[in-house]
Amino acid sequence: MQYVRNAAEQIVVLAVLAVLRFFDLAGPAPFWVFVLLLGAGGVLQQPPVQRRLAGDAPGGRLWFRVASRIAFNTTLIYAIGWGAMLAVAHLGLLSRFVRQDGARAWRPLAVCSAVSLLLGQVAIALGLFSYLPQPEVHGVATLIALGIFSTSAVLGEAVQRREQAESALRQSEELFRTMVQDGADVITLTEADGSVRFVSPNAERILGRSAESLLGDAYWKILHPDDLEASRAFVQELVDTPGAEQTIEVRILRADGVWRWHEVVLRNLFEHQGVGALLGHHRDVHDRRTTHDQVAHAATHDALTGVLNSAAFQLSLERALADGATGGYPVGVLFLDLDGFKQVNDALGHAAGDETLRLVGRALTGCCRDRDVVGRIGGDEFAVLLNGVAGSAQAEELAASVIARVDDEQAADRPRVGCSVGIAIAAPGTSDVQALLRQADAAMYVSKRRGRNGYEVAGLGTGSAPGGAALHR
Incomplete structure (x- = not known):
């Protein structure tokens, strides 16, 4: 047949x-x-x-x-x-x-x-x-x-x-199939309401998740909570701007539970007949971002103690003074010099001295408020930027807390260091960083001449003497 x-x-x-x-x-x-x-x-x-x-x-x-x-x-x-x-x-x-x-x-x-x-x-x-x-x-x-x-x-x-x-x-x-399946970028198409209608198959390799599992609003659920609000605003701005293209870096959760930094480039192609969506390229830039953050951290932080270095601290103080001049709230500085640090170095060696500096850095960071900034000015000198203080009384409370915290952190069976603290409160409108630091430094030396573990407020002539007794002159 x-x-x-x-x-x-x-x-x-x-x-x-x-x-x-x-x-x-x-x-x-x-x-x-x-x-x-x-x-x-x-x-x-x-x-x-x-x-x-x-x-x-x-x-x-x-x-x-x-x-x-x-x-x-x-x-x-x-x-x-x-x-x-x-x-x-x-x-x-x-x-x-x-x-x-x-x-x-x-x-x-x-x-x-x-x-x-x-x-x-x-x-x-x-x-x-x-x-x-x-x-x-x-x-x-x-x-x-x-x-x-x-x-x-x-x-x-x-x-x-x-x-x-x-x-x-x-x-x-x-070529398109190779780019979509084997490329380094996860490609997405996102609707105006934020729902994702297409995810390239290479998401399986890059994110450990199938493309189908990321459709709809599922992609949003693997964004880091701290990046979610900024990401939604980012998408909405692009939806409202035909032809626009912008880039954002966000953290995305892989299937193995690891957060990875991704660079997301979105372009508004709603007017393109063949696309009609936001075209997205999502690239894993975690290694680059981590390296960048490490370099940036090294450039602004003291390698030994982990607090801000002198240049970064002074820049933060400059910004705080500018913001304080705008917002009208006082800015204060605590200037610390360690008492007896040379004796620790001489008796126990530089390794012990370095450990003491790290201990002081941790103590300062631990007892300061979230909005305050700690920096190492050099040698055994530290400074604390008080972002918004209710006058000298609150600054003195913080200075006393710092002195006590540093003392408590040290071991009793080895030479100990103390703190001499100078306090300077910037008047509203002050913008001279060096002048404020000089005031705090001068007050610190006044306190040091009285003995260890004391503080002095610049221009007020009040402070604490050894043992915590208040002085009034």
Whole structure:
């Protein structure tokens, strides 16, 4: 049954020939010749035979396959007696081979068609029956050969252009697929309401999560809580600005529970017909961000104690004074110098001295308020920026707390250090950082001359003496 379906074309042609023979329009050849030729054609049509003719290779032996089909068709049409008039059937073969083998099939078919027509016309000249008289039949054959050749060339060129366009499209699709699946960026499409409608498959590799699990509002659920509000504002601003492109860095939770910094570049493409969304590129920049933070921290912090270095502290003080001048709240400074630090170094060595400095740094950080800033000015000198104090009384309470905390942190069985603290309160509108530090430094020396573990307020002449007794002058 499958054979009959594959040979349906030959069966139809045989039926037509039977009708033509009834009207004496199919030449003088015996009818069994037509049956034999069409039977052979039916065999050639079978897929297994076609594979064998191709050498079991898709598209193989093209010239041989074309030549065999052209030879069969040409023999049949010249046996019917109409010769080149029926050679237009070669165009059907052209269509079939071009569809099957592409643009490269047109040249073999045009050449084989011309050669077969030439041989057919030679046979007619040698006495083969033809319904068309000579020499007209030769002129018709020439015109038909030219028509087949030009038609083959035009069709071949058109198919070649289509193949080139399809190849370019496949390459583009493959490039896009590679970028989406194997690239370093997770690509997303986000709607105006913030819901994510597309996530590239490489999210599985980069985030440890399937793309499907991140659709809708799921992507928002893996953003760090501290970054969520800024991210929503970031998206809303882009939604309201057609064509805009902006970048933000946020922390995203991997499936293994690790927070990673990602750089997210979003572009508003709602007006782009093929996109209609916010196009996002999410790249893991955790290593770069961590390195940047480490470098920035090293540039602004004291390597030994971890508190701000002198330059960064003075910059923070400058900003605090500017903000204080704007907001109208007082800014204070505690200037600390360690008492007995040289004796610790001499008795126990520099390693013990370094550990003492680290201890003081931890003590200062631990007893200060969240809005205060601790810095190491140099050597055994520290400073605390008091961001907003309710006058000198509160500053004195904080100074006493610092002195007690440093004393409590030290071991009792080794040489101990004390603190001398100078306090300076900036008047509203003050912007001179160095003047404020000099006031606190001068007050600290006043306290140091009285003894260890004391403080002095610049300009007030009050402080604490050793043992915590208040002095009033």
